[in-house]
Amino acid sequence: MDLHDMARAWLDQDPDPATRSELERLIETNDAELADCFAGRLHFGTAGLRGPLGPGPNRMNRVVVLQSAAGLARYLTEHFGPECSVVIGYDARHNSDVFAHDTASIMQGAGVRAFVLPRPLPTPVLAFAIRHLGASAGVMVTASHNPPQDNGYKVYLEDGCQIVPPVDEEIAAMIDSVASSMRVDELPRNDGWQTLDESIVHSYAGRAVEILGPDEMGRRADVVSVITPMHGVGGRLLEQLLTDAGFAPCVRVDAQFDPDPDFSTVAFPNPEEPGAMDLALATAERVRPDVIVANDPDADRCAIGIPTPGGDYRMLSGDEVGYALGWWASRRDSSRRTLAQSLVSGGMLKAIAASSTLDYQQTLTGFKWIGRIPTLRFGYEEALGYCVDPETVRDKDGITAALAVVDLIAELKADSRSILDLLDDLAREHGLYATRQVSLRVADLSTIRDIMESLRSQPPATVGKRAVETIVDLQKGTDLPPTDGLVLTLTGQGRIIVRPSGTEPKIKAYLQVVVQVGSSIDDARETAERQLDDLANDVGQWFSC
Template structure:
C-alpha cells in the first residue's frame, strides 16, 4: 500500500522508500516508485541521478547484494499508520454514512476495513468479486475507477443493497486513489475528482483547517476560490503529488485524477484510505442534516460559480501520435474553442513565473481553460477542460449545467480537430 510506505519512511526515519506496483495500469504493466527521506516522491535532479546509476550497471554480478543487515517489518508500521488515521476525523463527528466498497482487485480492503472499524463507521459492504488482490484484474479492462465499466460491479452491489447506501467508494489497486459515487435518486453517479476535491476542501474549511491548500494545474480552479474565500494560502503545482506534497505549509492537496492528501504531516502523498474516511465523515455530517454531497455541490456552485470539468483522453498504441498532436498544437494553436476566444496560449515547456518547465500547453479562454499534456504514466494524450458559469441562485443551476455541458462538448470537438486526434 503506497500510503503506508510513504508514512513508514517518515515514521522510521528511513533514507528512501521503493514501491513496485502496476497501480491503476493494465496487468501486463509494472511500475517502480521511489520516495526520498522526506516521504515525498522523487523530483529532479534525483530522478536523473538514479537513472544514471542504473545505466552505469553493466552486469548484475557487479551489484552488491548483502546477505545480512535486512530487517523485515511486521504489522507494527501498519498499526502506527492506522492509529494516525484517527487524526483525520473530528472527534465529535457523526459516523452514520453507509458505504459499498471495492478494492478493485488491489490491496486496500483490509486496511480500509480496519480504518473504518477504528472510526466507528458502519462496516462497508464489499464488492466480493473485486475484494481480494488479483494481479490479473479479471473483472475490469483497466483497474482504474475512472475507466468506463470499472465501477459497474460496485454500482450493481449498491443497487442490490438494502438499506440504500449513502456512498460507493473505490480504491485503485495500490489504494492511493479514492473514487466516490452517490445516489442521484434514480441511479448511481461517479463524482468527478474535481467534485470530491472541492467537497473535501469545503469540509476542511468548515472544520477550521489552517495551512496551504494546493492542487495541480490540471485540477479545477474552484479550490482557489474556496481558499480565497476562507483567507487561506493557495498554490498551483505541476501535475503529480511529487510536486503537491512539497508545497510549504501544505494542509490539503488534491489532483483531479482521484488523488487527495488530507493528512500531509502523516502521508506526503495521495492516500485513498484517509480520503475515504474524510468523505464518509462529510456524508455523515450532511446525512444528519437530511442533505447529501450533491446538495453541498449545489451550494458551492451558487457561492463560487459552477465549475464544470471534463477530460478528452486519447489512448494510443503508437506514441508518435502524441508527439504529432503536441507539435500540431504548437505550430497552429487554436484561436478559439467552442466560439470562445483564446485570450492566452502558453507553452509550458518554457515554464512560468510560478511553475518549472513541463511538456504541456495551457489555453485561457473567456470563462474557460484547457490544458493539454502527455500522460506521465500511460500511453495517453490528456486534455483537461474547465468552464465556469456564474450562478445567481439554486434555481439557475439546471440552466447553468446545460450550458456547461454544451460548452464542454464543443470544446472537446474543436480541440480534437485542432490536435488532429
C-alpha cells in the same frame, strides 16, 4: 554487438527462469519483439520506472530492478552516508514481491539498511513509513492503475515525497553506470534485511482514524459504504478503518475484493476508465448505500459514487471530490494554511481558499510537487488523488481521503443534506466550475509528439465557439518548472490544458468552463454540459488527426 549477441549476454545474467525462457523464445522466433525489448533502456524519471513485464532493458524484470536498486543504493550512500536506510513496499502485482526482495538484498549488500513492509500494502503506508521510521528513502513496487502486464518502481526520499529533478537524473546516471560496468550476478547482495511487523500498519491506521476526530454525535453509525479495492491491496485496510472509526459495516464488491494481479473483472484497474465501476454501481443499486468508495490497486487514489435525487447512483469527478474535501479541510483547526492543487485541476479550490482566508498554491501535475509545500493543509489533483493528512503522508492517499469523504457524508446526512447539496451551495457561492477530461490512449508514442507539435505550430483560433485569448507553452517555462503542455485561455472563463500523461501512453486535455448560477442550479449545469460538449468535440478532432 548485434541484437542476438545483446540478447544472449542479457540471458547469461538473468536470474529469472520465466524471462529467460521468454528471451530464448524471442531469440529463436521473433526478431521484431526482441528488437523492442532491447530498444534502449526503460526510462527512470520522477515517477521511477514503469512498463510491461518481460526480458531486456526496455522491460520491467529482475535484471532491470537489480541494476536500478544498485544505482539507487549508490545515490543514497553518496548523499546520506553510511547510516542511510530505505523502506520498501510492494503491491500484489505479478513479481512485486520478488522485485521488493531483490531491492532489499541489493541495498543490504551495498551497506544501506533495508526494511520491507510485512505484506502487500497500499502505497500510502509506504509513504507514511518513511517519515515514521526516519528512513533516508523509500521504494514502492507498483504500477498503480496500469494494465496487468505492467509493473513499476517508485522512489521517495526522506521527506516522504517522490523525487523531482535533478534527483531523478542523478539516480538514472548511477543506474546506467551500474548497467554498463557490472553484471547483476556480480553485485554484492545480502539477505539480512528486516521485515517489519504489523505495528507499522497499526501506526498508520491509528493516525488515519485520529485525523477524523471523535464521533461525539454518533453520526457515523448511520452511514453505509460500498467499497471496492479494484482487485488491489487496499480493501481490508479500508474496511478495518471504517469499522474502527465507527461507521456502519460496509458492503464489499466481492468479485473485486481480493487481490488479483490479472484484474479479471475490468479492462483497466482504474476507477476513471469506462466500465471499471459497473460492479460497484450494480452493488449500490442492490443495497442502497450512502456512498460508493473505490480505490485503485495500490490505494493511493480514491473515487466516490453517491446517490442522486432521481434514485440512481453516479460517480463524482475528481474535481467535485476535491472541492468538497477542500471545503472540509478549510473548516478544520490547523496551523497549516495552504490549499493546493495541480495545474490541470478545476479552479474552484482557489475561490474556496480565498473565502476562508487561506493561502492557495498551484503546482505542476503530481504529488511530488504538491507534497513539498511546507504549509500544506490539503492538496488534490483531478485524477482522483487527495492528500488530507500532509503532516504524516506527503503523497496522495486514497485510504485517508475515503475516510474523510465518508465522514463528511455523515456530517451532512445528520443535517438532512447530501454531498450534492454541498456542491450546489459551493457553486452558488463561487460559480459552477465544470470540468471534463478528453484523452487518447496510443500504441505509438510518436502520435502524442505529433499532436503536441501540431498544436504548437498551428494553434487554434477558436475552440467550442469560443475565441482563444492566450496560449501558454509550459515547455518554455512560467512561474512553474518547464514541462510539456499547453494552456489555452478562452473567452468567458473557459480553459483547456493539453499534456502527455506522465505514467501512461496517453495524451490528455483538461476542459473547464465557469457558469454563474442564477435562479436554477439545474439550468446552470445544463448550460455547462453543453459548453463542455462543444469544447470536447473540437478537442476530439485534434486527437483524431
